[in-house]
Amino acid sequence: MKQSYNDHLLSLIWLIFLVFPNNFIFYLIVPICYILLYDKNKKIDKISFSFIIIISLLFFTTFIVNLNETYLDFNSIARVIVLILMFFSFSRLKGSKILSPYIIIAVLFLVISQFSGIVNFTIINRFLDSYYVLEGESVIDLNSSFQMERYGSKRLGGIYFNSNNYASYLQLVMAVLLCEIKQFKKKYLFLLFPTIVFSIFATGSRTSFIVLVVMIVYYLFTSKSLTRVKALIFTFIIFILSILISFTVNVTNFRVLKVEEGFDDSLGVKFRILNEYLSSNPPIIKLLFGNLSGAAMLKYTGITFVGTDFEIGNLIVYFGFIFFTIIFAFYFWIYRNILPKYRVIFTVLLWMFSNSILLSYRMAAVWMLVLSLYFYRSISEKKLNLLHKNVD
Numbered sequence: 001m002k003q004s005y006n007d008h009l010l011s012l013i014w015l016i017f018l019v020f021p022n023n024f025i026f027y028l029i030v031p032i033c034y035i036l037l038y039d040k041n042k043k044i045d046k047i048s049f050s051f052i053i054i055i056s057l058l059f060f061t062t063f064i065v066n067l068n069e070t071y072l073d074f075n076s077i078a079r080v081i082v083l084i085l086m087f088f089s090f091s092r093l094k095g096s097k098i099l100s101p102y103i104i105i106a107v108l109f110l111v112i113s114q115f116s117g118i119v120n121f122t123i124i125n126r127f128l129d130s131y132y133v134l135e136g137e138s139v140i141d142l143n144s145s146f147q148m149e150r151y152g153s154k155r156l157g158g159i160y161f162n163s164n165n166y167a168s169y170l171q172l173v174m175a176v177l178l179c180e181i182k183q184f185k186k187k188y189l190f191l192l193f194p195t196i197v198f199s200i201f202a203t204g205s206r207t208s209f210i211v212l213v214v215m216i217v218y219y220l221f222t223s224k225s226l227t228r229v230k231a232l233i234f235t236f237i238i239f240i241l242s243i244l245i246s247f248t249v250n251v252t253n254f255r256v257l258k259v260e261e262g263f264d265d266s267l268g269v270k271f272r273i274l275n276e277y278l279s280s281n282p283p284i285i286k287l288l289f290g291n292l293s294g295a296a297m298l299k300y301t302g303i304t305f306v307g308t309d310f311e312i313g314n315l316i317v318y319f320g321f322i323f324f325t326i327i328f329a330f331y332f333w334i335y336r337n338i339l340p341k342y343r344v345i346f347t348v349l350l351w352m353f354s355n356s357i358l359l360s361y362r363m364a365a366v367w368m369l370v371l372s373l374y375f376y377r378s379i380s381e382k383k384l385n386l387l388h389k390n391v392d
Helices: 007-019 024-037 046-065 074-088 100-114 122-131 139-143 163-179 186-203 208-221 228-248 259-278 284-289 296-301 312-337 340-353 362-392
Strands: none
Touching: 007 024, 007 100, 007 163, 007 362, 024 362, 046 284, 046 312, 074 362, 100 163, 100 186, 163 186, 163 208, 163 340, 163 362, 186 208, 186 259, 186 284, 208 340, 259 296, 259 312, 284 312, 312 340, 312 362, 340 362
């Protein structure tokens, strides 16, 4: 498969967005990279462009509505500016694919960082210890006490420290891998997929288990890969693996499998926080256009926690019900126009019930890049197929 300079540039920036340490330099790198990737020669359809204009105007309106609020800070304003840049770059990025070597590097680096406490590679551990630090603690410090008998119960978050964050990024990498699967030889897939699944279970994230199942099943059916024979083989492999795992590991301690508990002690709490905000009678204009910052929760509810801890609630608190409606309409439009073989990336949106996507600076950078890439590629492939039909 032909690899261009722009493909390498796109792939490298995608990798940088994923693994660069979370510091001030990273905050500067994101907008610079989007400017570097912007391709003025690529055109966008009128409907998508209309959505982008409306979304940008809503961002600006939210800023104006909250201009005099004391909780408004530089980070909130900067985030909106970068989001507008991401949307205006939509479907206009250089490059046409994320190359397989970069995907392999992403998987290996993330998994190694997750188990860094028991990996005796001095150079790697020294590197992680120097650059991936949160509140004085490094990845190595947090994972140094990890033992394999605690696999599945102790939550490992790798370079992101937070296990939910780690799982969401790794599953976005997995979705990209599925979209670029033709670049991989089978022997690499047989190594990568079990590694990813093993790593996801180590996060102890219940949302990640739901997303994993939905992603695999959705991909197998939409790609028409699941014939009767393949379905039987796939079921048999899962059955054998399940038996092997049950004999070697105490799966009753696996947090990812305790999905029912998650609805009560995690998702339930998030919706209660959102309900508390809505019940505090914020002004109608704030309900419509939002507060631009999760710090507004203190003003209306007395809760010191910033935001509601999940994307659905945060979209309402930060940008209001109008934006909430428009962004879902935008996603629906993109979904309808992306080829079925690339729609698997939308399974990542299930993380909106547990984590942040657009309202996480790093995830927004990666998500908008991936969404832009596969939308443009779908449109290009549709035009090419239509051209071939007309020629025939």
